[in-house]
């Protein structure tokens with residue numbers, strides 16, 4: 001029996017499903033990514049090539065966690081637990097190969113001030129000059145990406161860095177197949193940033209930046 005079929009039957013032994021179920025490994029995805037696409041004829045799971053070397057139990061958990069989303073169910077299995085544990089540990093084993101020096105300085109300031117220097121250095125890169133997406137943390141590649149829009153203001157750079165480092169530290173919380181990143185614990189920690197009006201400062205900084213960019217375009 002195929003891994004997908006097995007994953008399905010263990011989740012929904014009673015469910016009748018006549019669609020074809022496929023599993024593909026793809027080189028197109030970035031590290032440990034995966035998705036599921038479905039229509040009335042088939043359900044296709046695409047996993048990045050990295051998954052080939054991962055144990056079948058963990059792969060089964062990944063497939064089940066995607067099935068749960070497709071069928072909007074909240075069933076949990078030991079395989080889903082295994083998969084989530086695995087994902088949360090990927091950063092520990094991934095290599096850090098890209099470290100921007102400006103971001104490294106920011107990371108170290110924030111790490112010493114708020115984390116007792118305990119966080120491990122992730123990959124640190126600048127993304128585009130975005131005013132809406134200022135930063136992100138990608139678990140799979142253990143990478144913090146910040147917008148170059150923050151380059152002019154060290155405090156704001158550190159603030160967004162702090163936000164992403166909280167993601168790195170706190171990971172996420174899973175309920176009914178959904179992942180929650182900005183939990184109340186997260187928000188509470190975020191408020192520990194030393195400047196209590198930093199959110200306000202960030203908003204007006206971005207508003208000014210947007211204006212400037214508009215004028216540049218004219």
Ligand SMILES: [Zn+2]
Nearest residue numbers: 163167181182
């Ligand atoms: Zn966030």
